[in-house]
Amino acid sequence: MCISFSMIACSSSQTNKLASTDSATVTKFAETITAGELKDMLYVYASDDFEGRKTGEPGQKKAISFIKDHYVANGIGSPIAEGDYYQEIPASYFNNLAQDSENVIAYIEGSEKPDEVIIISAHLDHIGISNDGNINNGADDDGSGTVAILEISEAFQTAVKAGDRPKRSLLFLHVTGEEIGLYGSMFYTDVDPIFPLEKTVANLNIDMIGRVDPKHEDQGNYLYLIGSDKLSQELHDLSETVNQTYFNLEFDYTYNADNDPNRFYYRSDHYNFAKNNIPVIFYFNGTHADYHKPTDTPDKINYGFLETRTRLIFHMAWELANREARITLD
Template identity: 80%
Template sequence: MKNIVLFICYTFLTVSCSSSQGKKWSNSSKEMVTKFAKTITSYELKEMLYIYASDDFEGRNTGEPGQKKAVNFIKDHYVENGILSPIAIDDYFQEIPSSYFNNQVKDSENVLAYIKGSEKPDEVIIISAHLDHIGISKSGEINNGADDDGSGTVAILEIAEAFQTAVKSGYSPKRSILFLHVTGEEIGLYGSRYYADIDPVFPLENTVANLNIDMIGRVDPKHEDKGNYLYLIGSDKLSKELHDLSELVNKTFFNLEFDYTYNDDNDPNRFYYRSDHYNFAKNNIPVIFYFNGTHADYHKPSDTPDKINYEFLETRARLIFHTAWELANRTNRVKLD
């Protein structure tokens, strides 16, 4: 009888905790992760973005005073929420010298924070977004970059807070989560390249996947007057298992339209090579690039926070949180094809 009881308990736990590897979630598991995802709110996203994409940050041009304000804004958020740095106590900045930028800009920095995994701390999920933008136009107008990539930046801050809420509730992720805000994207993906090629704080061979967020606050002309959607790029290029996991998370919790137009190898826009995920993909790390497509305000002073669809941004950030949660807590890391 004792062996039968143990077998029944083991079977229950296996079904309840299998997640996508069992192709389903238990109701209790769904309720738990949904509870934490709901701490990501349009109100907080809007509140942060109106600061981050304000004129005070002067367009966040790499190495300039506005970009320094941006990195301190990001750091302060992590400090306030008790989320630590993987570099050193109170040191959230990965310094990048001007020489690395071929002296085109001043010294700059990536911002790193992380939550240590409870069971497999050496295996890491990286959630990334670029913190910089294009600064002030020659005409003197400030390019606030609310969508590009203020939307991705504040999404990561909210996702990190949701994970930290889970930790405080006794649900630490099994794998570590690195929240990586990179600089110099607009001038050539410099910050992510520095992390991947020069100073990977966590060994690349232990990096399970990169979820990269670059512009998720707007609606492009193709999807006007339609429901919520996202372009996904790269999800199936290195790991079909990652792609299938991503699809299952969406179908289970959200049912957004996933548009793979820009994932085509022959896409003339070549977006797969144009954001920070590429510096991980080139190192055989599975990636997903989340993107809302371009719009009339792309790289213009008119990319302002009043034009963000905060309801869509909230849902998109929650989707990415759910995907990261599943990557961090499944039994085996996703397979590299």
Template identity: 60%
Template sequence: MRKITYALGLIVAFGLLAQDKTALKFAKTITSEDLKEHLSILASDEYEGRETGTKGQKMAAEYIANHFKSLGFEAPVEGSYFQKFNLTESSIGSVYFRKGDEKKMGFEDFVYYSSAETSGEEYITIVLADEDKEDGYDGNYVLFSAEKLGGMQEKAEQATAAGAKGVIIMLEDDTEFESFITRYSPYLQRPSLRAKARDNEATKLVIGDQAMIEWMFGKPFAEIKGNESAQIIFNADYLDKPVETENVLGYLKGSEMPDELLIVTAHYDHVGIIGGEIHNGADDDGSGTVTVLEIAEAFSEAMKKKKGPKRSVLFMTVTGEEKGLLGSLYYTDTDPVFPLENTVANLNIDMVGRIDDAHAENPDYVYVIGSDKLSTELHELSENVNKTYTNLDLDYTYNDENDPNRFYYRSDHYNFAKNNIPIIFYFNGTHPDYHQPTDTIEKIAFDTMEKRARLVFHTAWEIANRAERIKVD
């Protein structure tokens, strides 16, 4: 009996050792040179910043699909690599306040921050915010005064809860207002994409300066009393049209537990051309996209050598992340190609090509977010894989529940997490080139990116090959 047990022990040990060597072998196919080759294409000017629904995004989708096809992956969407869906593009039209023949124009004299439009010109009543007002605001627009915008969101929400139809924030500091309107007007005037129709009952938010408020009330701000109101005409128009876009999916069927699925994601869209400048999005999220392509290739090489994973793996690059996590939302909430209850985990890669200031002296790091939110096992697996293979500094700074950046809620993994699917989000931290035309390939640290990609590969390999699926606890 002992001899049999000992022999079985040797077989098990040998099997685990062989699996480790297999993982190492295929991890080595992930190289900084290959990552750079892919990224040099996807983050080039030719792709025009890959904005959702544009020519550049379509070109990127074709590139990714062709890569999946070359790897021999199945096309899981009724024989296609593309999961197509429609979004609604809303372009803001004429926004203004009118008083007689005089107008104050949106994005010149004030900023309009809302998806709601008026039904033509509407008479509105503006009242000063009153914290002691017990009977609510009855559809009025509520006026707040503030030195800076920070902290105003809570007050705006309180006013809305008390019945306000709109909120006007007057910035007392003219320099602060000028800086705000200059910085944000170009973004807010660009067409926006949404998964659902606009909600015209949504709160209408206006941010203006003291001069505009005094024009509305016809007197200096200091003379406006709490029981006074101003009546004025307001107009906000939108033009809506459908826009077709697509997630790109490549499927590798598992050898022993094909019904159980690991999903590896990154978003391949970016913000396009703003003010005539191409925003290439090399780090955000070209880096994550090409990391998925390289991990997919490593799994493909294993498949060719008859060493493919026991569980199925779906490699999915999603669109619409920059517009509100819309591509992953479509997959999880509208058309999960594979049942969510069979999805064991999601590994999401969003910005892994740069070194932030906090790690300038030690570039061998990655921020890990969410690994312990739903599964103790996943967190421990992640830690053990890193210790065994990559020895990166796993930084959990942004995993803190109280972190003001709230990154856990800001990338595509969240749509899986909200469905009780364990996730890990890999991230390099912030930098001054975020959403700027300066987020270019020349600033990518490919050697560090290679190490991060291998960490994700080893984690995916372990999840896909372990005996039991990751437990949710």
């Protein structure tokens, strides 16, 4: 999560009918997302070999190669050009804060409404190596979001191979430059949106979903949700219905308050979509003692929680992609 800048959810008063797909079918695909695969990927992605993934540095180049290789191996294409998964961003765009860098973009085309797109995003970068030489591995921030998207994309591709292609397109967006000012997502929305913003149905942004914050220690699984009701009450209600139908996690909306002093709504990549009137949900586990420190390592991730949270986001993306009408903007 970028360095710059209570109420617990009750049952929604509105009911949101879920997509007509048989729930057992959706659950079958969601269950291909496993703690074991998430762990295996994260132990690579948040290893010392990636040198903290600082924007524009060699470790970040290893990160984009790791992400691209996943999509190639699973037969998931890119909307940029065949075999080209990198949205290149020149150093000049970063205001002298970084060298040339790249977003990584893959997608699955929809069967009925391919021009309508759901974007699932996470930032691929982190803060690099500290002055004392310690590597900031960024396992939670945002290795957890990165591997979650990779598993979600694989689950959707499994559905495609089984004959259940989503009605709308899914764009898997791994953005760079988040830690230095949300640059990668800003480049996508303000300079080079691969799909027209007016055709973008929603953005589900994942930034730190692998840990437990002090408030929720010794409790069950939970997530902070931020922004779900800011632009579309229908999105918020659908999110509640998906959770209540399949998971019953605690949704904590503390940081969604307009007067939240942490201003998390403005501090991750969903904000660049929200400012363009695209409904968003920001999924977040809260900060912890290892935030932006070399101790944010993969051995401290709660992989059972990460699995369930990732499956939840897959279910939400499935509903957005397969419901008859796109969600409405308030």
